[in-house]
Amino acid sequence: xxxxxxxxxxxxxxxxxxxxxxxxxxxxxxxxxxxxxxxxxxxxxxxxxxxxxxxxxxxxxxxxxxxxxxxxxxxxxxxxxxxxxxxxxxxxxxxxxxxxxxxxxxxxxxxxxxxxxxxxxxxxxxxxxxxxxxxxxxxxxxxxxxxxxxxxxxxxxxxxxxxxxxxxxxxxxxxxxxxxxxxxxxxxxxxxxxxxxxxxxxxxxxxxxxxxxxxxxxxxxxxxxxxxxxxxxxxxxxxxxxxxxxxxxxxxxxx
Amino acid sequence: xxxxxxxxxxxxxxxxxxxxxxxxxxxxxxxxxxxxxxxxxxxxxxxxxxxxxxxxxxxxxxxxxxxxxxxxxxxxxxxxxxxxxxxxxxxxxxxxxxxxxxxxxxxxxxxxxxxxxxxxxxxxxxxxxxxxxxxxxxxxxxxxxxxxxxxxxxxxxxxxxxxxxxxxxxxxxxxxxxxxxxxxxxxxxxxxxxxxxxxxxxxxxxxxxxxxxxxxxxxxxxxxxxxxxxxxxxxxxxxxxxxxxxxxxxxxxxx
DNA sequence: CGTTCAATATTGTCCTACAAAATTAGAAAG
DNA sequence: CTTTCTAATTTTGTAGGACAATATTGAACG
Numbered sequence: 197x198x199x200x201x202x203x204x205x206x207x208x209x210x211x212x213x214x215x216x217x218x219x220x221x222x223x224x225x226x227x228x229x230x231x232x233x234x235x236x237x238x239x240x241x242x243x244x245x246x247x248x249x250x251x252x253x254x255x256x257x258x259x260x261x262x263x264x265x266x267x268x269x270x271x272x273x274x275x276x277x278x279x280x281x282x283x284x285x286x287x288x289x290x291x292x293x294x295x296x297x298x299x300x301x302x303x304x305x306x307x308x309x310x311x312x313x314x315x316x317x318x319x320x321x322x323x324x325x326x327x328x329x330x331x332x333x334x335x336x337x338x339x340x341x342x343x344x345x346x347x348x349x350x351x352x353x354x355x356x357x358x359x360x361x362x363x364x365x366x367x368x369x370x371x372x373x374x375x376x377x378x379x380x381x382x383x384x385x386x387x388x389x390x391x392x393x394x395x396x397x398x399x400x401x402x403x404x405x406x407x408x409x410x411x412x413x414x415x416x417x418x419x420x421x422x423x424x425x426x427x428x429x430x431x432x433x434x435x436x437x438x439x440x441x442x443x444x445x446x447x448x449x450x451x
Numbered sequence: 452x453x454x455x456x457x458x459x460x461x462x463x464x465x466x467x468x469x470x471x472x473x474x475x476x477x478x479x480x481x482x483x484x485x486x487x488x489x490x491x492x493x494x495x496x497x498x499x500x501x502x503x504x505x506x507x508x509x510x511x512x513x514x515x516x517x518x519x520x521x522x523x524x525x526x527x528x529x530x531x532x533x534x535x536x537x538x539x540x541x542x543x544x545x546x547x548x549x550x551x552x553x554x555x556x557x558x559x560x561x562x563x564x565x566x567x568x569x570x571x572x573x574x575x576x577x578x579x580x581x582x583x584x585x586x587x588x589x590x591x592x593x594x595x596x597x598x599x600x601x602x603x604x605x606x607x608x609x610x611x612x613x614x615x616x617x618x619x620x621x622x623x624x625x626x627x628x629x630x631x632x633x634x635x636x637x638x639x640x641x642x643x644x645x646x647x648x649x650x651x652x653x654x655x656x657x658x659x660x661x662x663x664x665x666x667x668x669x670x671x672x673x674x675x676x677x678x679x680x681x682x683x684x685x686x687x688x689x690x691x692x693x694x695x696x697x698x699x700x701x702x703x704x705x706x
Numbered sequence: 707c708g709t710t711c712a713a714t715a716t717t718g719t720c721c722t723a724c725a726a727a728a729t730t731a732g733a734a735a736g
Numbered sequence: 737c738t739t740t741c742t743a744a745t746t747t748t749g750t751a752g753g754a755c756a757a758t759a760t761t762g763a764a765c766g
Contacts, residue, residue, distance in 0.1 A: 233548070234547050234548060273528070273531075276532070277531070277535065280532070280535045280536075280539070281535075283539075284538075284539045293488070305629075305630065308628040308629065308630050308631065309630060311574060311578070311628060311631070312571065312574070312628070312630060312631055312634065314574075315570045315571055315573070315574040316567065316570055316571070318570070319566060319567070319569075319570040323566070373563040373566060373567070374560075374563065375560065375563050375564060375567060376563065376566070376567055379567065379634075
């Protein structure tokens with residue numbers, strides 16, 4: 197009694213990032229074999245990623261191959277390839293003979309993830325403070341983090357989570373270490389489930405934003421050590437916050 | 452003129468970790484379809500991983516699907532699945548429409564990787580020093596790192612690289628953070644190319660071993676901060692060492 | 707209410723096929 | 737002889753069908 201099987205709005209694809217209707221872009225419908233090569237996996241991947249992040253696929257839900265191949269109109273090969281990419285990003289986990297299920301972190305795993313993020317993003321902030329000496333990096337960084345300076349209070353949690361993700365990614369990108377950047381992206385994704393927790397208060401968001409600003413200022417002033425320490429303190433507070441979430445958010449039993 | 456296509460010793464598999472001859476374990480030879488389920492991908496994966504780490508497949512070499520399916524006697528599905536796993540471990544990279552090639556790091560990527568490892572393994576050492584209070588963790592840790600106390604001088608570089616890998620993994624495992632443990636494993640693998648550099652002197656190995664011992668002692672004494680600092684210093688030295696390797700070891704051009 | 711076992715659902719693997727892209731070889735031009 | 741363009745070959749991306757092994761479900765039974 198664990199397979200929930202949400203139905204998917206039928207026959208829509210993401211093609212190069214744009215949402216399109218299926219019938220409009222398949223020139224010959226007789227077997228649907230004529231789609232831009234190399235894009236099929238990407239379609240499936242983006243559809244599932246988006247679906248997981250938006251909650252269309254719930255944590256713990258099994259992703260049945262037959263259902264998805266039917267609903268998305270692709271064969272099992274590309275679907276499995278997409279599963280594997282999602283697995284690499286930490287959004288699903290593959291269990292032998294059971295297939296792919298939407299990842300659901302235990303409280304312990306969440307804490308562990310925060311420990312890792314603290315170390316890596318502390319490093320990223322330190323490196324970023326060095327790299328902002330380069331005008332191009334500085335310009336790109338300032339452009340990316342612009343939203344954090346907006347004064348209006350954040351009331352919609354979902355919107356703020358996006359702002360949060362963008363800030364952390366901007367710091368990582370400014371570090372100039374591409375592998376670090378992609379690791380940070382990968383480690384941030386599985387935590388999106390907080391979207392569903394509803395525990396983010398307006399005050400929490402304000403505090404988080406203030407910490408973001410402090411980190412950003414330290415980076416822009418080139419003070420690497422301080423930026424790293426501030427980022428670590430920020431993530432440490434987030435870790436404690438996550439530890440106080442209701443147990444229901446996490447995978448059953450474990451604590 | 453880049454596809455080298457080394458030939459593979461024909462028809463051998465790894466079955467449950469044991470090397471076996473093909474003819475001995477395929478009950479019906481008509482199409483070879485009867486092998487333990489879920490093991491095919493593992494066979495291919497281990498064969499390729501072993502081959503890459505042993506240099507049987509050279510960095511930069513293309514892995515042609517047709518050749519491998521023929522030589523290993525598997526179909527393209529499992530082979531591609533194995534490619535994806537190797538890609539996740541950072542041993543190969545997949546280029547669209549060109550397939551899988553054995554990964555070759557640039558000097559810059561190598562430095563970046565060391566930065567990340569320094570942060571993560573410093574954390575691992577710090578955590579491990581806390582966790583060794585648990586007798587079971589302590590026992591397992593001491594068992595795993597036993598080789599570092601052997602007094603004989605290390606002359607064979609390949610053997611020492613294995614000892615090195617085992618030590619770093621043991622620290623990560625002792626941290627009690629499974630995700631950290633798997634990250635450390637993943638980040639360590641791509642650096643195996645140093646095996647081929649031949650730049651490891653007997654003196655280098657001795658120094659590295661001494662640093663390992665210092666880290667181990669700090670962990671066993673429960674001094675987390677010191678253990679973390681020592682581990683970071685150790686990796687920092689390794690980073691500088693790697694920076695002085697001949698350029699030919701790295702991907703052409705980049706520095 | 708709990709267990710056992712058959713029916714069903716689902717995955718792992720194989721095969722074949724074909725179009726798209728990349729690579730190589732060969733021909734033509736300089 | 738070298739270079740460049742074109743055609744043939746190779747190789748990958750994807751579809752679709754097939755079947756056995758494993759998981760899951762549901763029903764009968766105690």
